[in-house]
Amino acid sequence: MKPVNLDGLIESALRDEPARQAPAHLHDSVMVRVRCSAMLAQERHSFLKRWVMCAGYGAVLLAAAASIFRIGLASRIVEWMPGLAGNLDYIRATYLNSSALSLLPGPAWSIYTVASGALAIAMAALAAHRLSRT
Amino acid sequence: MTAQAIPCWPATTGLPMTNDPDQTLVERTKHGEVEAFSALVLRHQNAVYGLAFRFMRDPTAAEDMAQEAFLKAFRLLKGFRGKCAFSTWLYQVTCSVCLTELSRRKRRGEVALRPGHPEESVRPSVESEDAKELIRRCVARLPERYATVVTLYYLNEVTYDEIAALMCIPLGTLKTWMHRARKQLRRIVEEEMAGSRTNEAG
Numbered sequence: 001m002k003p004v005n006l007d008g009l010i011e012s013a014l015r016d017e018p019a020r021q022a023p024a025h026l027h028d029s030v031m032v033r034v035r036c037s038a039m040l041a042q043e044r045h046s047f048l049k050r051w052v053m054c055a056g057y058g059a060v061l062l063a064a065a066a067s068i069f070r071i072g073l074a075s076r077i078v079e080w081m082p083g084l085a086g087n088l089d090y091i092r093a094t095y096l097n098s099s100a101l102s103l104l105p106g107p108a109w110s111i112y113t114v115a116s117g118a119l120a121i122a123m124a125a126l127a128a129h130r131l132s133r134t
Numbered sequence: 135m136t137a138q139a140i141p142c143w144p145a146t147t148g149l150p151m152t153n154d155p156d157q158t159l160v161e162r163t164k165h166g167e168v169e170a171f172s173a174l175v176l177r178h179q180n181a182v183y184g185l186a187f188r189f190m191r192d193p194t195a196a197e198d199m200a201q202e203a204f205l206k207a208f209r210l211l212k213g214f215r216g217k218c219a220f221s222t223w224l225y226q227v228t229c230s231v232c233l234t235e236l237s238r239r240k241r242r243g244e245v246a247l248r249p250g251h252p253e254e255s256v257r258p259s260v261e262s263e264d265a266k267e268l269i270r271r272c273v274a275r276l277p278e279r280y281a282t283v284v285t286l287y288y289l290n291e292v293t294y295d296e297i298a299a300l301m302c303i304p305l306g307t308l309k310t311w312m313h314r315a316r317k318q319l320r321r322i323v324e325e326e327m328a329g330s331r332t333n334e335a336g
Contacts, residue, residue, distance in 0.1 A: 006320055013266035014273070014288040022183035023197055030175050030204045031168075037205060038168055 056128040063120035156220040163211055171211075175204055178221060181289075182228050188285050189232035191271050199235060203228040222296045225289065229282045236274055265327075272322045280315035283308060 162170035187196035
């Protein structure tokens with residue numbers, strides 16, 4: 001019996017594999033899926049953009065509320081909670097003696113709060129504007 | 135449709151034109167032109183389908199895998215840096231998709247990755263087309279990396295250098311892998327041929 005040249009047979013089997021034609025509808029099927037995928041990706045991106053914008057507007061509202069709260073109600077809270085006020089005084093006297101915060105007088109605090117609130121609002125509005133253009 | 139017949143119209147987005155039509159189409163796809171990807175699909179669908187068929191050995195499965203490969207390529211295209219030809223990168227994506235599907239089937243026990251169909255009781259005579267088909271099916275039983283290098287190598291469209299670059303291995307390592315893959319393939323084919331002889335005797 002003639003010995004089989006297996007290596008040669010393997011080589012020829014792999015090398016001589018006939019080229020195959022893709023089915024006629026392959027291109028259309030692929031493009032349908034690709035277009036769906038592109039649409040989904042776009043939708044996901046705009047969802048993320050909306051979410052970030054909502055978060056931006058939320059931050060603006062929060063900053064505004066915090067500013068109003070600090071200006072109008074901070075003194076009342078201190079009145080309502082003498083214990084808290086005492087603790088804050090103690091902390092300020094013990095740990096913040098040398099810090100810049102402890103040196104700020106009352107009206108300066110209000111100016112600082114309004115200025116930081118306005119800056120926060122401006123930055124959030126700018127961010128929202130930039131995002132809405134992307 | 136042949137690859138030469140696919141039009142490669144000039145870029146409309148002000149992108150730099152390159153000599154490689156694939157590269158131009160890739161750049162346009164990256165800039166959101168889905169129609170440019172459509173042209174890429176037309177150019178490469180036969181090669182990708184043929185490659186998928188080499189792994190799956192079934193027209194329906196090969197078509198599914200070709201679709202998956204193109205879809206995956208579309209999603210990953212932003213990460214394609216053009217270090218190799220687009221076709222080579224696409225073949226690698228196709229190999230990855232097919233091998234993932236084959237190992238998934240193997241894990242689930244959906245298909246026994248034995249070459250040939252169970253109803254094929256005819257002993258493949260040496261040199262016959264059946265024997266060659268049996269050998270081609272055996273490639274899918276090689277370990278993943280060996281199956282990839284063997285399939286890409288015998289596709290006759292990818293050079294050794296390109297395969298090595300794709301697999302991120304030195305040329306010497308690739309040659310070692312090819313040697314081991316051939317050796318392992320020979321052992322698998324011998325087992326299969328012996329098995330079919332036993333079946334015939336039984």
